[in-house]
Amino acid sequence: MSIWRRISDFITSTAIDAFSSIIEAVRTTFEGDPETRRRVAFSIAMIALSAKMAKADGIVTQAEVNAFHEIFHVPPQYQEQVTSLYNLAKQDVAGYEAYATQLSGLCGTGKPNCKMLEDILDGLFHIAKADGALHDKELVFLGTVAEIFQLDEEQFDRILARHVGLGQTDPYRVLGLSHGVSFEEARKQYRALVRENHPDVLIARGVPEEFIAIANQRIAAINAAWDRVEKDLKAYERV
Template sequence: MGWLGKVVGGAIGMALGGPVGAVAGAVFGHAFDKDGSELNRDERRELSGNEEAQMTFFVAAFSMLAKLSKADGVVSRDEIESIDQFMTQDLHLNRESRNIAIDIFREAVNSPEPFEGFARQFYATFRNQPRLLEVMLDVMLRVSTADGQFSPQEEELILSAVHLFNYPSEGYLKLKSRYVDQSDTYHSVLGCDRGDSDDFVKKQYRKLVNEYHPDKIAAKGLPDEFTHFAEEKFREIQEAWEHVKKERGMA
């Protein structure tokens, strides 16, 4: 995520608008003042299209998680630990990037910008990448249920994202079952139910393997750290497939 260091160092000008731009401006503007390294505007270049998409992903993701964590009135320790796991184990952020993600989270918690604003801007950037939208919903569910509870306020925000992302309701229910109802986790990971045919399960498995392949994720120009997340999802899919295949007696 080399572009992030350039933003912090002042070598890249901020060109984002909307809620994401407001939070990014507050966070990175503070970094410029703190480091005393802001460059003359004429010496700075603007974000490239790829860098802008990466910035939107980074800021919007942690802003949505901030709003979601505060939805029930209390940001719990379990939720914080779940977000930290997302940063370190899924995205493999280094210390600098992790600290900036924390700053974004803190700024967004107290920001007047609503959750829906961040979700709408996230969708506007990634509307043609449905699996990335699905991953974001998955992370939201993971964080909101980390404390063992899933409040109506939390689900209301996630459902608003489901609507804004144009994500199918049946798909959301399958995602939700991974965290709220663990009775059939492996089938849920594959996007199917226990009652589905073997042929359908195989079809779902092949589709997910193709869409979550780390090489395909990397080719979309997302942060390098996100490819690590794709690799984790890829392994999760493979593990689920092995369990379901064994349970069903499939060759």
């Protein structure tokens, strides 16, 4: 059963008067099915925080809407339910900090700083940059979400570097490497990142298949960064 069918059935069968109550409903409704709970929680997190972030700079652009649909291919029969969730999140009086705090407890492993939370932040970066720039208020939003998710500065910088720079980004930051690292250490880190971000691994930790487009973009950024680092380190070794 697709994640959108799951979400549609969940919304239809659950009495909800505020978006903040949805997160707790996910926890209880899917308590006996942790895999589905992770997938539904991830999808609802992206819908909720995307809606809140769209309001961060006061303007919801068509580019941001398009970016959402690039990574979330919602079948026509479920568009109405997803749109209603998005609109409810925008209207709910609860701030995004409250959502992020609740969502951190729905992490796939149930532990702080799990990888699914990093995936959520990565998706938010993708949407935020869609209009060609990351605005100051959006960066504050993203930084606050990262803090609530207990992601450290290195993790945040690595995600930021993948999304910002348009070719000028330091490839060492993308890979989480320090300048002066040995070739073997750099290659080890690169291979670990590729394994860690393989689409099958993301699905296993709760990222819906419908979201894998962002995983492919992440791998592309990692590979591009490694190409530059590899050339740099090999050139240094020949000196």
